[in-house]
Amino acid sequence: MPDVGERPRLPAVFVDRDGTLIEEVGCLGDPADVIVLPGSAEAVRRLNEAGMPVVAVTNQAWVARGRLTHDHVEAVNAEVVARFAAAGARIDAVYFCPHHPTDGEPPWRAECECRKPAPGMLERAAEVFGIDLARSAVVGDLPSDIALAAAVGARSILVRTGFGEDQWTNHRHRFTVQPDLVTDDLWAAVDWLLSR
Numbered sequence: 001m002p003d004v005g006e007r008p009r010l011p012a013v014f015v016d017r018d019g020t021l022i023e024e025v026g027c028l029g030d031p032a033d034v035i036v037l038p039g040s041a042e043a044v045r046r047l048n049e050a051g052m053p054v055v056a057v058t059n060q061a062w063v064a065r066g067r068l069t070h071d072h073v074e075a076v077n078a079e080v081v082a083r084f085a086a087a088g089a090r091i092d093a094v095y096f097c098p099h100h101p102t103d104g105e106p107p108w109r110a111e112c113e114c115r116k117p118a119p120g121m122l123e124r125a126a127e128v129f130g131i132d133l134a135r136s137a138v139v140g141d142l143p144s145d146i147a148l149a150a151a152v153g154a155r156s157i158l159v160r161t162g163f164g165e166d167q168w169t170n171h172r173h174r175f176t177v178q179p180d181l182v183t184d185d186l187w188a189a190v191d192w193l194l195s196r
Contacts, residue, residue, distance in 0.1 A: 009132035013047050013193065014122055014154070016140030017058035017094065019162015020186055022080055024141070027062050029072035031079035037161055039187035041087035046190050048090050053129050056080065056094040057121045059144070063098035064108035070098060092129065095121040117147035122154075139189045142167060143175045150177040157181045157189040 018024045021044075023035040047054050056077070062068040077094040084091050097114040113120035119133075126133050138149035141162035149156035158164055158179040167175075168182055183189050 007130060009126075009130050009135075010051070010053060011135035011137070012053040012055055012092075012125070012129065012131040013190075014055050014057050014125070014136060014138045014148075015044075015091075015186065016138075016142070016145050016162075017056045017077075017080065017096075019141040019164065020139055020145075020159055021056060021084075021091075024162040027067050028076055029062070029068045031075050034076060034079045034083060036080075036083050036087070037185065039185055041084050041089040043186040043190040044084055044089035044091060045087070046194065050194055053092045053125075053131060054090065055122075055125045055129070055131075056091055057116065057125075057138075057148075058094070058096045059116050060096045060098055061100040061103060061115075064100035064104035066104060073098065093125060095125060097121065116142075116144040117151055119148065119151040122148065122152050137189075137193055139186060140164075143171075143177070146175060146179045147177045149180075155180045155193075157183060157192065159183060159185050159189055161185050 015021055021040050044054050060073045073096055081091050098108055099110045099112040099115050101111050133152040133154055137155040138145055139157045141159050141164035146156040156179045181192055
């Protein structure tokens with residue numbers, strides 16, 4: 001009989017925060033400015049019901065640039081989780097990268113393993129939650145989200161919310177990795193994932 005440490009690893013869905021779960025508003029430091037995108041809470045709830053962990057992952061170089069503090073980002077993250085919970089949807093964790101390779105001052109100006117498309121945030125979540133990254137998916141509105149999926153062998157979905165429409169319509173030639181799917185929003189992304 002396998003021990004607890006040998007439990008099967010689960011697939012998860014890693015979701016970008018700004019532009020995918022909530023509206024993209026730039027330097028978001030005030031929890032009152034959080035606006036949940038239509039259908040996002042319902043999409044997360046469907047993943048919950050399917051038994052798939054939902055983990056938000058977000059680059060927050062505003063910290064490196066001195067525009068936000070860790071506390072600002074944590075407060076916004078907590079508000080996002082609370083807004084989804086109020087709608088009956090569970091975000092299991094939120095991970096963020098405060099670094100930038102060229103902006104700001106050390107320790108925030110740094111080459112790191114957590115800034116998307118580097119896989120650090122996903123690897124950390126995989127250890128904590130027992131996630132099988134190769135059976136997971138990344139959903140986001142930027143090429144870095146798609147490249148992040150490729151870095152861990154996960155499926156990738158580009159949503160047209162946030163920066164996604166502009167990125168796909170005007171800049172797809174700059175994508176170093178092509179998404180497995182381009183779709184309107186998180187709801188449609190979840191439809192595709194749950195059909196597989």
